Amino acid sequence: MAGEKSEILQGTLDLMVLKTLETMGPLHGYGVARRIEQISEDALQINQGTIYASLVRLTQRGWISGAWGTSDNNRKAKFYSITRAGRKQLNTEAQNWERISNVIGRVLGTAERG
Amino acid sequence: MFAWIKALSSRALAWLSPRHVDQEFEQELDAHLDMLTDENVRRGMAPEEARRAARVRLGGHTQLRETNRELQGLPMLETFFQDTRYALRMLRKNPGFTAVAVLTLALGIGANTAIFSIVYAVLLKPLPFTNPDQLFTAFQANTQLGIAETGCSYPNFEEWRSQNHVFSELAGIVAHQLTLTGRGEPSVVNTSVVTPELFALLDVKPLAGRIFFPQDGKQDAAPVVLVSEDLWRGRFGADPKIIGTSIDLDKRPFTVIGIIPAAFRTPFFNTKQEVWIPLVEDPVFSTFMPKRGVHLLPALGRLKAGISVAQAQAEMDAISGRLAGEFPAENSGWTVRLVPLQKEIVGEVRTELLVLLGAVGLVLLIACANIANLLLSRATSRSKEIAVRTALGAGRVRIIRQLLSETAVLGLLGGTVGIALSYWGVQALSSLLPSSLPQMNPIRVDYFVLGFALLLSAIAGVAFGLVPAMFAANADIQNTLREGPRSGESRNRRRARGFLAVAEISLAMVLLVTAGLLLRSFARLTSVSPGFDAQHIVKADISLPQFQYSTPQQWAAFSEELLARIQSDPGLQDSAVVVPRPIVDLNVNLPFDIVGNPPSSEGASRTASYVSVSPDYFRVMGIPLLAGRVFHQHDVSSAPRVSIISEAMARLYFPNQNPLGKQITFGYPRGSGGATREIIGIVGDVRDVALGQDPGAIMYVPFAQAPFWGANLVVKSALSTSSVAAAIRQEVQKIDKDLPVTDVAMMSDVIQASVAAPRFRMFLLGLFAVMALVLAATGIFGVISYSVSRRTNEIGIRVALGASRHTILRMILRETLLLTFAGLAVGLPSALAASHLLGHMLFNVSANDPATLAAVAFVLAAVAALAGYIPARRAMRVDPMVALRYE
DSSP states (O other), rough: OHHHHHHHHHHHHHHHHHHHHHHHHHHEEEHHHHHEEEEETHHHHOOOTTTHHHHHHHHHTTSEEEEEEETTSSOEEEEEEOOOOHHHHHHHHHHHHHHHHHHHHHHHHOOOOO | HHHHHHHHHHHHHHHHOOHHHHHHHHHHHHHHHHHHHHHHHHOOOHHHHHHHHHHHOOOOOHHHHHHHHHHSOHHHHHHHHHHHHHHHHHHOOOOHHHHHHHHHHHHHHHHHHHHHHHIIIISSSOOOOSSSGEEEEEEEETTTTTTEEOOHHHHHHHHHHHHHHEEEEEEEEEEEEEEESSSSSEEEEEEEOOTTTHHTTTEEEEEEOOOGGGGGGSSOOOOOEEHHHHHHHHHHTOTOOOOOOOOEEEEEOOOOEEEEETTTOOTTSOOOOOOEEGGGGGGTTTTTTTOTTTOOOOOOOOOOOOOOOOHHHHHHHHHHHHHHHHHHHHTOOOOOEEEHHHHHTTTHHHHHHHHHHHHHHHHHHHHHHHHHHHHHHHHHHHHHHHHHHHTTTTTTHHHHHHHHHHHHHHHHHHHHHHHHHHHHHHHHHHHOOOOOOSSSSSSSSHHHHHHHHHHHHHHHHHHHHHHHHHHHHTTTHHHHHHTTTTTOOOHHHHHHHHHHHHHHHHHHHHHHHHHHHHHHHHHHHHHSSSSOOOOTEEEEEEEETTTTOOHHHHHHHHHHHHHHHHHHHSGGGGEEEEEOOOTTSSSOOEEETTTTOOOOOOOSSEEEEEEOOOHHHHHHHTEEEEEEOOTTOOOOOOTTOEEEEEHHHHHHHHHSOOOOOOOOEOOSSTOOOOOOEEEEEEEOOOOOOOSSSSSOOEEEEETSSSSSSSEEEEEEEEHHHHHHHHHHHHHHHHOOTTHHHHHHHHHHHHHHHTTHHHHHHHHHHHHHHHHHHHHHHHHHHHHHHHHHHHHHHHHHEEEEEEEETHHHHHHHHHHHHHHHHHEEEEEEHHHHHHHHHHHHOSSOOTTHHHHHHHHHHHHHHHHHHHHHHHHHHHHOOOOOHHHHOOO
């Protein structure tokens, strides 16, 4: 039932989550959401809850793993960290992303010139 | 790929512990909310407001939880289970509907599975030999003589075998019966006479001992025999030391060298073979071995790997061309025909089985149409439920899926009961199967057939479910919800129901017409006069062991003595010897020439059935003498050679002449200088080959002048078969205690058995037609009663406005007959098309026999009218007050 648009978004979000976990190390859902908001300078307005769907998907595929721990202010939270398979996947995906965005950039550029 | 599998297994794990998944997710969300709230508080919000803002930021709690559940479980599977559970509940809630639908479907699936098990075993399943698609039969054909398919001569077979490069092996095979004596009662055994290569060619592993070696086929080899497992277990009590001992066949000792497993089927022969001997040892066929002109031995070959049929045919053509040049007298005009073994074994049965399969398929179609109709009417009464579901947010696809789950469950239930029925059906069928049906593979419900049945029930489930489901999903919610389910059904839906009823009637018509034609054909076939009086005639066979009774003089003397003894018994005076008997024995067709007439050209050869009879034969069988005289005691071998011909032969070969006194010459093989005989009488025609075949030209010769190595007796007696058999046995044993008397039966029974195949067809198609008729009738009944119940309100108004009961009755009956006639109109051309497929299965009945068509149309219309009359009467009794208050 997922439309095409949301699927692209879904993949994009998954990629961002992976990248965040790679740079930041283990983080809980709240931390991931905050980090993405900060980086995107609040250009990406999402319900923070949406991040959990992404975390479930990535866990199921074995790209991240989660474990319960204690946060800075002593709250019990589930911390996610990227796995080796996840790093590999991130690498591939990032290259893909680069290539696609290049292509799209070129196409849009030509269209403007023509 | 790997990640995908991981995801699925993780989902499956989560699905197994949904509560745990939920709890963990709740904790995570709680932690998140707390952290958000903390931050908001740090930014200076009041705690209450901070909490609220955090909730907004996180998103709808319920929605998040639902998404999580969907992600963490197996939603497809869950929906499936949910639908199935719901379907079962719905079916349980409507036991009447469920019972009718399951039973209807079970009958359809059961009948289809049973018939398919035959089709599969006979037509589809590979023959039970190694690489069966390499097996071909090699026949000889001669278009000039009009011979499409016959065996080859042994000398030709040897040349084929040594000269060809396309077959890895060739073997020749014929069969007949020999007398088995010693070790218990003398009996007659089905004997395959083969060249030694047969078993190696078919890759047969003996149960014990060995198969034939090439040296067993040499001229001076010691006689050896292979026995079947059944014979070994039955007659020889599974004697473990049988290998190496000897048994007597036609009074000659053969050494048993091996036991052939019971599962082995000898190609070409439907009857179970009991012993196999090398061709060179056979008392009858070995005498033909040196004769190049005697075409008796069908050959079986295994193509070498990588050789195509075309290559093989080209090679065999070349060889037969060479042989024709080398031996023009015996081989000119003779060619080789290669036929795949399976095709040769199946023969004409193929069309007959496909007709049966088609017919039983139609029954299933009608059953599906019936259930679809039931579902349509139920869907109408369930429209409110569907409307509520749609209003609550169920999509079209979701609704269709749920309804299809219901019909799929129904389909599987019906299929399961049907499969159970089919086991029983196959058992019932196997006792009815005509012996002409080749059974190389056992007929049973095996895994393949089971798979077919399950597939069929799944397809049926979707087939009868899809249309109603789509109608249901398209329903107009607003109107349904506003007016309730009792409002009139949509026009489209009514049209669909009408269409289904019409389809049922037309399909039923196809089946009824074909069944009617077969019935009529069978009635004609069994009422046709065979040309003799089969009542009270007992037949019995006495075969003389070849190695003991080896000369024609011995044969003649034996039968003379036997007849004299039997006829001296007061109950058995009317007895005669005849080889071969009409219909029950294979006929022998011989070419002949008429002395004084120019010899027939090769293209138009004169042939007639050759029958050797004792003098009383015509009287015993009630065959009328039309001119001249019958044979008498003085027509012995020393007397002038005489012959009696049948009316058909006189008409065919002596047009506008008196055949009496003319002389004919025949012998086998042709041109070998056979005897010349004077025609001394003309007798009435006899159907010599089969009841369904017109009487052919027959020439009779005195048994004393042309004896065979046995006596095929016919005895007309008022006594019972068993006492006749006992009397004959007693007389035979007085002459020779080792002679078995076999195949004792009433002639009329044997003739009945000869039409087993058409009877089987007629019975099955008749059964299917009755099923179709009942289904179509219930279909019409359902449609009309439903229509009446829908229209109760309208009928009430009509009655209130002054319509008489008869007007109402007429109105409902008109609706019924309209459907019926539409069905007949569609059914007629379809039935005609189908009946032409019957082709040769019809005897003396035209495929568009008007009487059958009219009778079927009448029966269908009458049954339909009756089916419509019952609800129509109910309509007639509608009380306007009740009807109007009904809503």
